[in-house]
Structure formats: structure tokens, C-alpha cells
Amino acid sequence: MAEKIESLLKEEGVYHPSDDFREKALVKDESIYSEDYEQFWKRAAEEVDWFEPYSELLDDSGAPFFKWYIGGKINIAYNCLDRHVNSWRKNKAAILWEGENGDRVVLTYYQLYREVNRFANALKGLGVKKGDRVTIYLGMVPEFPIAMLACAKIGAVHSIVFGGFSALALRERIEDSQSKIVITADGSYRRGKVVPLKENVDESLEGIDGVEKVVVVKRTGNEINFVDGRDIWWNDFIEGQSTELEAEHLDSEHPLFILYTSGTTGKPKGVVHVHGGYNVGTTITTKLIFDLKDEDVYWCTADIGWVTGHSYIIYGPLSLGATTLMYEGAPDYPSPGRWWDIIDRYGVNVFYTAPTAIRYFMRLGDEYIKKHSLSTLRLLGTVGEPINPEAWRWYYRTIGKENCPIVDTWWQTETGMIFITTLPGILPMKPGSAGKAFPGTEADILNENGESVGLNEGGYLVLKKPSPSMLRTIYGDPDRYVNVYWSKFKGCYLTGDGARKDEDGYFWILGRIDDVLNVSGHRIGTMELESALVAHPLVAEAAAVGKPHEIKGQAIVAFIVMKVGVIPGDELREEIREFMVKEIGSIAKPDEIHFVEKLPKTRSGKIMRRVIRAIAEGRIDVGDISTLEDESALDEIRKK
Numbered sequence: 158m159a160e161k162i163e164s165l166l167k168e169e170g171v172y173h174p175s176d177d178f179r180e181k182a183l184v185k186d187e188s189i190y191s192e193d194y195e196q197f198w199k200r201a202a203e204e205v206d207w208f209e210p211y212s213e214l215l216d217d218s219g220a221p222f223f224k225w226y227i228g229g230k231i232n233i234a235y236n237c238l239d240r241h242v243n244s245w246r247k248n249k250a251a252i253l254w255e256g257e258n259g260d261r262v263v264l265t266y267y268q269l270y271r272e273v274n275r276f277a278n279a280l281k282g283l284g285v286k287k288g289d290r291v292t293i294y295l296g297m298v299p300e301f302p303i304a305m306l307a308c309a310k311i312g313a314v315h316s317i318v319f320g321g322f323s324a325l326a327l328r329e330r331i332e333d334s335q336s337k338i339v340i341t342a343d344g345s346y347r348r349g350k351v352v353p354l355k356e357n358v359d360e361s362l363e364g365i366d367g368v369e370k371v372v373v374v375k376r377t378g379n380e381i382n383f384v385d386g387r388d389i390w391w392n393d394f395i396e397g398q399s400t401e402l403e404a405e406h407l408d409s410e411h412p413l414f415i416l417y418t419s420g421t422t423g424k425p426k427g428v429v430h431v432h433g434g435y436n437v438g439t440t441i442t443t444k445l446i447f448d449l450k451d452e453d454v455y456w457c458t459a460d461i462g463w464v465t466g467h468s469y470i471i472y473g474p475l476s477l478g479a480t481t482l483m484y485e486g487a488p489d490y491p492s493p494g495r496w497w498d499i500i501d502r503y504g505v506n507v508f509y510t511a512p513t514a515i516r517y518f519m520r521l522g523d524e525y526i527k528k529h530s531l532s533t534l535r536l537l538g539t540v541g542e543p544i545n546p547e548a549w550r551w552y553y554r555t556i557g558k559e560n561c562p563i564v565d566t567w568w569q570t571e572t573g574m575i576f577i578t579t580l581p582g583i584l585p586m587k588p589g590s591a592g593k594a595f596p597g598t599e600a601d602i603l604n605e606n607g608e609s610v611g612l613n614e615g616g617y618l619v620l621k622k623p624s625p626s627m628l629r630t631i632y633g634d635p636d637r638y639v640n641v642y643w644s645k646f647k648g649c650y651l652t653g654d655g656a657r658k659d660e661d662g663y664f665w666i667l668g669r670i671d672d673v674l675n676v677s678g679h680r681i682g683t684m685e686l687e688s689a690l691v692a693h694p695l696v697a698e699a700a701a702v703g704k705p706h707e708i709k710g711q712a713i714v715a716f717i718v719m720k721v722g723v724i725p726g727d728e729l730r731e732e733i734r735e736f737m738v739k740e741i742g743s744i745a746k747p748d749e750i751h752f753v754e755k756l757p758k759t760r761s762g763k764i765m766r767r768v769i770r771a772i773a774e775g776r777i778d779v780g781d782i783s784t785l786e787d788e789s790a791l792d793e794i795r796k797k
């Protein structure tokens with residue numbers, strides 16, 4: 158990305174939290190934004206319990222291998238469980254769980270604590286020690302958080318692999334993390350069908366050594382293969398184990414988990430997070446950004462297989478002593494009313510989801526939603542990609558009834574916690590902008606030479622200061638950690654995103670740097686193109702990619718999914734091109750528009766532009782597609 162990214166999307170209106178929300182909000186005072194950085198992170202550390210206090214906040218002598226809360230002893234599982242069990246929260250619901258088939262489980266803090274201890278004791282009995290890696294490959298069942306917290310409690314390092322990954326992707330992650338134990342289930346439910354988790358594990362372990370035990374949760378009851386001596390049912394594993402266990406007193410820098418995330422090239426990176434800083438960061442952000450109160454029911458719809466689930470279904474909310482809801486299945490199963498029904502039945506107050514889901518429901522029309530009251534909701538959140546203003550307003554109106562602030566939260570697997578957002582009680586919202594840098598963090602936009610760019614000029618989004626919750630390294634590859642994140646600009650963490658900052662200090666994320674197009678010398682974020690495309694009343698979803706073009710450098714190719722019932726044709730194609738001219742300018746006019754039934758997406762719902770781009774460029778090899786949700790989407794694009 159050379160000079161600058163043109164930022165052309167027109168700004169939309171500004172929204173304010175209601176007086177009522179503002180009055181009751183945990184953060185009412187804007188002075189939090191001027192609080193001293195060190196002071197902020199010291200104060201945040203008071204949100205969690207320490208076995209031994211830290212003596213120094215930050216050791217940057219080995220930068221970029223930063224250390225936080227030096228000398229402190231802590232255990233995140235203790236903060237999620239034991240400290241609540243020793244309080245009035247003992248019998249409070251920690252997890253409200255609903256299975257796709259309607260099964261329901263409520264785990265109070267005390268019940269969860271006992272289950273975690275049993276499982277942790279069983280792991281110890283197997284010889285799992287501090288620092289050992291354990292791979293968890295599960296659907297969204299109650300045993301999932303139990304297994305995670307049990308690892309944390311004994312100082313083992315979990316490596317969670319999303320249950321939608323293939324056997325090959327799983328094998329790569331098991332091998333890289335050198336896990337001794339794999340925790341899985343016979344299967345998991347997805348749209349009424351069984352995903353054969355155990356079968357995938359068996360396949361992934363073929364021909365590799367090192368895994369001594371496979372613990373299998375019985376969920377779907379389908380027949381599975383059992384390897385004698387290696388495989389054991391969860392229930393047999395915990396049989397007879399004590400429900401008491403003291404948490405390991407761990408160094409604040411002791412690793413908590415590895416989570417693999419894909420880079421633009423090469424094999425997935427094992428992002429490493431640690432107990433101390435991650436616990437502080439996830440706890441303070443959950444509290445202040447989601448304005449979470451003890452009486453709230455909080456629901457984050459992510460899968461625990463992704464970082465959002467780690468930080469904002471489990472560790473942040475439980476550390477705070479909140480009630481967190483977990484739903485096992487697909488959002489629209491057995492009908493598109495499922496989520497909205499769950500919100501009403503559990504009285505969900507704070508709801509956190511992704512733009513891709515919002516656009517999906519928007520496309521289906523409001524009829525499924527109108528049947529539900531949604532009156533308990535008081536705060537909404539989004540994460541994962543920029544939300545186009547049209548979807549934002551639909552979310553605000555149709556789900557939030559114009560009564561709930563929306564926190565658009567920007568962050569990454571690597572940052573561990575939310576870094577850019579609007580604190581809901583004090584900051585106005587601008588649809589399409591994630592908001593300001595969270596207190597205790599500093600973000601900026603740089604040009605190719607590492608200089609801060611002017612207002613509203615596009616550039617590289619960087620973090621100018623480390624924060625406690627950030628990754629410590631890439632597992633087994635510290636050089637890659639330095640190269641990918643800390644090499645391009647001295648002393649700055651490179652996020653890989655392009656963005657601009659406006660006159661109010663609000664960040665507008667333009668998408669990944671490698672998703673930026675250069676059309677006739679103008680650099681345009683693909684996100685901006687897509688945001689404009691989906692603003693067209695008949696368009697549901699869109700992906701824009703660049704294709705080499707003799708004169709312009711790159712031409713814009715758009716793949717578009719229309720709203721249900723719309724029959725696309727040449728006339729509509731022309732209409733959309735003109736619409737783009739109107740929304741952004743003639744440089745945004747797509748050279749090609751292809752109508753498709755669906756876009757290729759990762760299982761976490763991100764459009765795989767890299768793959769679309771490769772196809773648009775006519776390349777035969779489209780690279781790694783192990784995270785692709787549905788191959789048929791690719792074939793469709795190939796045909797076009």
C-alpha cells in the first residue's frame with residue numbers, strides 16, 4: 158500500500174445513547190479517555206484476584222517480547238470460578254446452555270466449579286502437567302468450557318480447534334502444538350445433522366505420534382470407532398474424581414492458550430496468550446464495553462472455537478461473574494426465529510453478534526423477528542468485519558428497537574481483547590465506524606514511511622503501545638512473531654488492516670491491507686465497495702475483488718447475492734453500477750458484476766476474498782481452502 162487509501166464512503170448520521178442508558182451506564186465519565194496509560198492498566202488489574210501481587214507493571218526490555226504484571230501470581234480459572242464460589246454468586250447461573258435439539262442445561266457457578274475440578278483432577282491423574290498442550294475439538298456443548306477451564310486451572314495450555322475444521326486442519330494444529338491429549342465428542346449437531354467429530358479426530362491422528370489420550374464426550378450417540386487404550390468416554394474419565402482442587406498459582410506470564418489463525422501466506426499461526434494480561438484485558442473490556450451488570454443475561458453468538466468465544470463467551474464474562482448464554486446450533490434452525498426466540502425466553506439483555514449474521518437476517522425480511530418482543534435487550538454489539546451502515550441501521554431499528562446502543566468492536570485474535578469501540582454510555586455511535594481506541598491503548602494510521610497520516614486519509618492501522626492482553630509470540634516461531642507484527646514500523650504493532658481516522662478520533666476500518674484495490678491510481682478498500690454494494694436495496698451480500706486491468710491497473714469485480722425473491726438480470730446489473738457511481742464515484746463502478754447464490758466463506762463467516770480474487774484473476778491454484786465452509790460456492794464463482 159503505497160501512498161494512501163482513498164476513503165470515499167459517505168459518512169452517515171450520528172446516534173446517541175438514550176438518557177436512561179447513559180444514567181445507568183458503568184462508565185459515565187469521558188475522563189477515562191485521558192487516564193494515564195500505566196494508571197489505567199494498574200486499575201484494571203484490580204478487577205481480578207492475585208495470589209501474589211505484581212511488583213512491576215511492564216517489562217519492555219525484551220521488546221517486542223513484552224511482559225506484564227511482573228512477579229504476579231494468578232490463575233484465570235480461579236478468577237472465573239473459585240472467587241465467585243466464595244461469594245454470593247455461588248448459586249448464580251454461570252452458563253445457560255441450549256442445545257440445537259432443545260436440550261437445556263443451567264450450570265451455576267458452584268456446579269461449574271465442581272465439574273471443572275473433576276475434569277482437572279482427571280487430567281492431572283493422566284499426568285498432564287503445567288505447560289502441557291491439550292487440543293480441544295468440540296461443538297458448543299457445556300463440556301467445552303469445562304475442559305478449557307480445567308486446563309487453565311492446572312496450568313495446561315489449551316489449543317482449541319474450531320469444530321468445523323477438517324481432519325487435515327486439525328492434524329496440522331495438533332502436530333504444531335504437540336498436544337498429548339485431544340478432547341472431542343462423538344459428534345456435534347448442525348442443522349439437525351451430525352458432524353462426525355470423532356471420525357475426524359481418528360483421521361487426523363493417523364500416522365502421527367504423541368497423542369496419548371482422546372477423551373470423548375457423548376453428545377449425538379452416533380456410532381464411533383474406539384481405539385483401545387487411547388480413547389475414553391468423558392464420563393468414564395471423570396468417574397470417581399474429586400470435586401475439589403486448588404488452582405495452580407501461575408506466573409502472570411504463564412501461557413493460557415494457543416489459538417491458530419490464518420495469515421495471508423504460510424501455515425496457520427499459533428497465537429499465544431497468557432494468564433495475567435489476558436485475564437485483566439478481557440475482564441475490563443467485558444465490563445466497560447458491554448456495560449455488564451450482575452443481573453444481566455449476556456449472549457455472544459460466536460463459537461468458542463474462535464477468539465471471540467474464548468474472550469467474550471467464557472473468560473471475560475465468567476471472570477466478571479456474569480451469566481453467559483451458550484447456544485449449540487445454527488442461527489436459523491429449525492426456523493429463522495430461533496435466535497429471537499432464545500432472546501425472549503432467557504431475557505437476554507446484552508447481545509453480541511457478527512455483521513454477516515445481521516445481513517443474513519436482514520435479507521430474510523423482518524417477519525421472523527416481528528413475532529418476538531426482544532424487549533429485554535438493552536445493548537447490542539458486533540464484531541468480525543466492518544458493518545455497513547445499512548446493516549447497522551437495520552440492527553439498530555429492527556433488533557434494538559432504536560433503544561439499544563450498538564458497540565462495533567474492532568479487535569483480532571492477536572489482541573485478545575477489544576481495542577477499538579465506543580464506550581456505550583458516553584460516546585455517540587457512527588454507523589460504519591468502530592469508534593475510538595479503548596482507554597489504555599493507542600492506535601494510529603501510518604503511511605508507507607511510518608508517518609502518521611492526516612485526518613480521513615487512509616493508511617496502515619497500527620497499535621503504538623503494547624497492551625497486557627496482546628499475544629506474546631507465535632507458538633514455536635518467535636521470529637515470525639517479530640516479522641509479521643513488529644517489523645514494518647519501528648515500535649508499532651502492525652494490525653494488517655487499513656483504516657482512516659476522522660476528526661473525532663473515530664476509526665473507520667477499510668478491511669485488510671491485502672484487500673485493498675488500486676483502480677486507476679486510486680486505492681479503494683474492498684470493504685467500502687462492498688458496503689456500498691449492499692446499501693443497494695435489492696443486494697443482500699457482496700464481495701469485491703481486483704482483477705488485473707491493462708489501463709486501470711486493477712478492475713473491480715463484484716460478486717453479488719441478491720435478496721430473496723429478486724431475479725437478477727442485465728437491467729439490475731446496470732442499475733447497481735450506476736448506484737455505485739452515486740454512492741462512491743465513477744471509480745467505484747464495477748467492471749464486472751456476477752450474480753451468485755452464495756459467497757465462499759470461512760466457517761466463521763468471513764468472505765474468502767483471497768480465493769475469489771484468485772479465481773477472478775484466472776489462477777488455477779486458489780491456495781488453501783481448508784477453512785472454506787461450502788465448496789459449491791467456489792464452483793459457482795468459477796463458472797462465472
Ligand code: WTA
Nearest residue numbers: 540541542543565566567568569570591666
Ligand atoms: C476484522 C476477530 C472491522 C479486521 C475478533 C481484523 C473488524 C480481523 C472488526 C480479525 C470490526 C474484526 N470492524 N473489522 N469491528 N472486528 N475485524 O482474528 O480485519 O478473527 O484484523 O478476530 O477481523 O479477525 P479475527
